[in-house]
Amino acid sequence: MTFITDSSFLIALFNNKDINHKPALDLSIGSRETIVVPDVVLPEVSYILRRRFKYPKNFIFFEFINRAKVDLEPVLKDDLARIDEITRQYPTANFDLVDCCIMAIAERRKIARIATFDRRDFSFFQPRHCQRLELLP
Numbered sequence: 001m002t003f004i005t006d007s008s009f010l011i012a013l014f015n016n017k018d019i020n021h022k023p024a025l026d027l028s029i030g031s032r033e034t035i036v037v038p039d040v041v042l043p044e045v046s047y048i049l050r051r052r053f054k055y056p057k058n059f060i061f062f063e064f065i066n067r068a069k070v071d072l073e074p075v076l077k078d079d080l081a082r083i084d085e086i087t088r089q090y091p092t093a094n095f096d097l098v099d100c101c102i103m104a105i106a107e108r109r110k111i112a113r114i115a116t117f118d119r120r121d122f123s124f125f126q127p128r129h130c131q132r133l134e135l136l137p
Contacts, residue, residue: 003113003136004036004073004106007044007098012117014049014061020117023137027115028068036071036111040101079104086125095121106133 012020013028028035042065049057065072082104087095095103099121106114112130114122115137122133 001113002034002036002071002109002111003031003115004038004102004109004111005041006102006114006116006118006122007041007048008117009115010037010041010045010061011048014045014057014064015052024115024117027137032069034069034071035115036073036105036109037065038098038101038105039072039074040098042072044098073105073109075101075105076108079108082107090124093121093124095125103127
């Protein structure tokens with residue numbers, strides 16, 4: 001199976017002082033699954049890692065993206081239409097753009113599993129391709 005990551009998962013994975021580091025590490029090391037990383041999370045993760053830890057963490061992050069079993073997934077123009085629908089469907093949810101991109105990509109690729117520690121948005125969202133998203137770890 002395949003799962004999509006969000007920024008919170010990747011930041012925890014590369015921050016060994018984060019309370020969610022061990023669950024993120026266990027999932028990424030213990031999994032033989034393909035990890036889908038939406039391209040829109042790259043700038044967010046890189047910025048936070050660089051700001052908190054300087055460049056060495058960024059180098060490790062880039063190495064992970066290049067060497068691990070990772071599919072870098074772009075946001076397509078059709079995804080933007082779905083993102084617009086999602087934000088209009090949930091006007092009071094205040095979903096951020098990156099989370100909406102992940103939701104649209106999950107639907108397009110028919111992926112029901114999201115690796116995240118930001119559970120609120122993904123728990124609230126009801127995807128078209130499955131009853132609910134399974135939140136990992």
